[in-house]
Amino acid sequence: EPEVTQTPSHQVTQMGQEVILRCVPISNHLYFYWYRQILGQKVEFLVSFYNNEISEKSEIFDDQFSVERPDGSNFTLKIRSTKLEDSAMYFCASRLGTSGARTQYFGPGTRLLVL
């Protein structure tokens, strides 16, 4: 069964460093999302991406964040200059997008720790 994959599973970085989190969505899906979950808290929407552009972003998704789909398969989230409060689990999700296909399928997550 097709699934969303994410790399790395864990990443430790120093405050101020740039990180890139990678995702490979399910191959025929058209809508892509990033969410984050601070330890012990709920899952929060960051950004959605469709047709090679951002379709919606949350207040969390400030200028330090960017997304791209460089090669038609990978979907990346970049944090330019990490802060301590960026420590969280980051989930990628994808959705087919055809009529009736509303379910988002999530990857296993990348646990980011900023020191």
Added chain:
Amino acid sequence: AQKVTQAQTEISVVEKEDVTLDCVYETRDTTYYLFWYKQPPSGELVFLIRRNSFDEQNEISGRYSWNFQKSTSSFNFTITASQVVDSAVYFCALSEEQGAQKLVFGQGTRLTINP
């Protein structure tokens, strides 16, 4: 604006007991989608069910059942004859038809099934 409330932060029951997880939602859209996801201790988000706003039929899948009531804006989840493997955090989520259909999650309910 969308909002999902899971008032039960933690529930602990003994194996084989039935347990119901509550979910109340708010939305202005007339067409929307409700979801339940399971997050086991390993951390991934596992899709359990999606319900469309125009389909109020309740659903049963094995030991799991869902009760959708538009009149009370609730989408409750019942596990019958609970098992230790059901121990996880369960999230209820909502997406609206308009826009990017981002998921808005509740705070989650941590369910512990004791042997």
